[in-house]
Amino acid sequence: MKIALDAMGGDTAPETAIAGAIRAARELPVEVVLVGQQAAIEQHLASYAKRPANLSIVHAAEVIGMDESPVASVRKKRDSSINVGVELLKERKVDAFVSAGNTGAVVSASTLLVGLLPGIERPGIATLLPGVTKDTLLIDVGANIDPKPLHLLQYALMGEAYMRCVLGRVRPTVGLLNVGEEETKGTEFMKETYGLIEASGVNFVGNVEGHDIFTGEFDVIVCDGFAGNVALKTAESLAHAISVLLKRSLAMSPITRLGAWLAHDAFLNLRKEIDYAEHGGAPLLGVDGISIIAHGASGGKAIKNAIRVAYESVRHELNPNMVEAIRLSSQRVPP
């Protein structure tokens, strides 16, 4: 299996991308194809004592910046690492593409160049969030900020297929993110979406709320990309704020500082449990090829885990399974 990695994507590229690629090449039965500026990649690779044999380079001269306009940059920078990597995916020269670069550009390139799976109208970014009892998949967290109810139905079906096929969840539950639990809650848009998902054949539990996201009670929570993006970034912001405030509180006296020192392992363990790096990248579901979006601030471990998510998605034949789920459902609910 070959997995292309955008070597130029992420806040600290190419350094951390390469660190992640090396870890993935050592730990996973895949060939990692680094896509980006060859000279820069070679230079960073030279700092490693031994370069794994299952690591190769495909040159791409341009780089799309983290803040560039997605659609325009993908159209203009044909030789960017994102475009070249996605082209490899399109030509089936690799089995998956992973990038910690400009999220919008990855979504645009994947959609425009590779295209969507049969029956899918819009791709959605699915993110696995840590919960008290188990992880929950939130879809969409920003690919599609003005969706139609049909798009949310398709997110429900694709998210369900992901949790079932890739994570091995048995009959995953699917909830619809709303402002109240009753079927009659929310906008007309939400009520229509509710009806579509209810009739789709997935294990639909109805409306859920923001306070259900981190309980682990549900396998999949479906939302529009605007609300999902707000929820995800709010959660990141709060986790950071709690971490800062906790450190400040722990420094308040010699006793609490001693306590913090003794409890060090517990804090490390907590960080591990809630760290996005442990959960890997976010699959862009619906694209006719496996495309994984990693966090821009990903370190080497997060990049490696994003490559692992790509590997698992290919190995468990995610896309054929999603197509089948959409096909079966469309026999129940004609689009």
Place this chain on the structure above:
Amino acid sequence: MKIALDAMGGDTAPETAIAGAIRAARELPVEVVLVGQQAAIEQHLASYAKRPANLSIVHAAEVIGMDESPVASVRKKRDSSINVGVELLKERKVDAFVSAGNTGAVVSASTLLVGLLPGIERPGIATLLPGVTKDTLLIDVGANIDPKPLHLLQYALMGEAYMRCVLGRVRPTVGLLNVGEEETKGTEFMKETYGLIEASGVNFVGNVEGHDIFTGEFDVIVCDGFAGNVALKTAESLAHAISVLLKRSLAMSPITRLGAWLAHDAFLNLRKEIDYAEHGGAPLLGVDGISIIAHGASGGKAIKNAIRVAYESVRHELNPNMVEAIRLSSQRVPP
């Protein structure tokens, strides 16, 4: 100053409502008017050694349940504690109304019975959230889940007036919650809203994202009630999840348990910093009278703080100040 408290509202009413009323009556220069079933209130009051003189009761025979349909229950239960309390506000027999009951019912009763301030089209629920450096006001968190751009403009103006007049912030900054910082980000709805707020005269800093909510960098963040509700409940869910996971981690070994015991004061301090109970109730801005919504799970301290928010809002003449802000802005941007 007289403040009516819905004695029957909240998950543990009337017990905690009464506990909060007693604390408020002792600590604040106000008369607290308990509204609800007189016999039940008297029974709970009897357990207190000394009943403050500045505490009175107005009987209301009915109770609106936490899960009842808001509009229908307000129409049907004319003698509910929410209706009776809001009627007192309407008739200017009290200066403010506070409830930890059914949020939708408080919004409906306040809007239908008391009406809105001149020039205001929709009320919005404003919640003060703890941040790393200072608190941020998020408006709207659920009163209006399908708003028009004009409503969001009015939330910006009302939120700014609240932070300026009640919290004493100098020239408060106002951000618009979106999925990216550039002016061109988001839906057409967001772009139109951006233009309106930019022209309004408030200290507009442009688009902000979910990750800006808990930094304390901004004074006011404006959003539609759907996204705001999701953000608020997601944050509550994550804070709870982190608390559970932290406790679990701290119990992992005798050393970490000892550390946790020594660091106890630090955890108490953190809890105090992020606890909603410290921040009091959420003002329903835009109503022609001060109406404060407390969290359903409020304890006595949270109820007392919600009454304090009501007291400060009346004392600082919030509503006349908001009307003036709307008037001045409408001279700049005709609605």
